[in-house]
Amino acid sequence: MLRQVAEGVLIHKSEFCQSNAVVVQGRGGVLLIDPGVLGEEIACLANDLRELGQPVVAGFSTHPHWDHLLWDARLGAAPRYGTARCAASVRGLLSDAQWKARVAQFIPPDIVEQVPLDLLGLITGLPAETARIPWDGPQVRIIEHHAHAPGHAALLIEERGVLVAGDMLSDVLVPMLDFMNAADPIEDYLAALGLLEGAADGADVVVPGHGSIGGADQVRARIDQDRAYVHALRDAGVSGDPRIGPAATYDWVAGVHERQLQLLAQRSERDGTPG
Ligand SMILES: [Zn+2]
Numbered sequence: 001m002l003r004q005v006a007e008g009v010l011i012h013k014s015e016f017c018q019s020n021a022v023v024v025q026g027r028g029g030v031l032l033i034d035p036g037v038l039g040e041e042i043a044c045l046a047n048d049l050r051e052l053g054q055p056v057v058a059g060f061s062t063h064p065h066w067d068h069l070l071w072d073a074r075l076g077a078a079p080r081y082g083t084a085r086c087a088a089s090v091r092g093l094l095s096d097a098q099w100k101a102r103v104a105q106f107i108p109p110d111i112v113e114q115v116p117l118d119l120l121g122l123i124t125g126l127p128a129e130t131a132r133i134p135w136d137g138p139q140v141r142i143i144e145h146h147a148h149a150p151g152h153a154a155l156l157i158e159e160r161g162v163l164v165a166g167d168m169l170s171d172v173l174v175p176m177l178d179f180m181n182a183a184d185p186i187e188d189y190l191a192a193l194g195l196l197e198g199a200a201d202g203a204d205v206v207v208p209g210h211g212s213i214g215g216a217d218q219v220r221a222r223i224d225q226d227r228a229y230v231h232a233l234r235d236a237g238v239s240g241d242p243r244i245g246p247a248a249t250y251d252w253v254a255g256v257h258e259r260q261l262q263l264l265a266q267r268s269e270r271d272g273t274p275g
Pocket residue numbers: 063065148149167
């Protein structure tokens with residue numbers, strides 16, 4: 001079911017990890033950002049769009065993680081975009097003949113059969129420094145940064161006041177740092193939050209990749225909450241973050257937090273800096 005969050009901007013929520021697919025209405029059809037996770041749900045979204053007479057004219061993946069790269073033939077053959085870094089990362093993945101098996105390892109076993117992998121990641125990289133998604137609709141600014149994954153991009157739909165945050169600014173998941181690729185995962189993440197803060201004035205609505213949609217008061221509150229979490233992680237301090245406390249929506253997020261603390265401790269040991 002599609003829910004409107006701003007004029008011409010609709011959300012389709014997946015049962016898996018409260019994933020949000022974003023539909024932006026343009027002149028001849030819609031832009032579809034991070035289409036969803038379960039095959040049945042993506043098919044449902046394709047149906048809804050067909051009933052609305054709104055073909056998908058462009059797609060966008062916010063970052064190269066499996067749950068943001070899916071597609072279904074029923075959505076049609078529009079160009080699907082990502083940042084150049086995102087596309088390069090996906091190309092690397094797909095060049096492995098065993099990529100499906102590799103990706104499947106990251107998918108929870110109870111849903112792996114329901115995730116349509118065939119069209120995963122068939123995206124076109126937009127040249128670095130591309131400012132806006134090339135399509136016939138409201139201007140969508142690309143805010144690329146180094147944070148959660150290579151080539152991660154948030155999107156600001158300027159005319160609609162909507163900030164699509166990718167896997168940042170969630171009310172249910174703590175910041176998950178990119179320990180694999182970032183030179184300095186903490187500083188990179190803080191810099192990315194600074195970029196989002198710079199865009200926040202233009203946003204009355206924030207749509208995280210996973211979690212609930214936030215209103216105007218939430219845009220800055222979530223940036224502050226993510227920054228406080230990253231500071232606590234950096235200082236190996238106790239975090240009173242509700243996303244990992246006793247009332248957390250997902251109990252496994254506390255495990256992610258513990259692992260991030262360990263990885264940071266290992267890094268500072270390796271670099272010889274005091275932890
Ligand atoms: Zn992700």
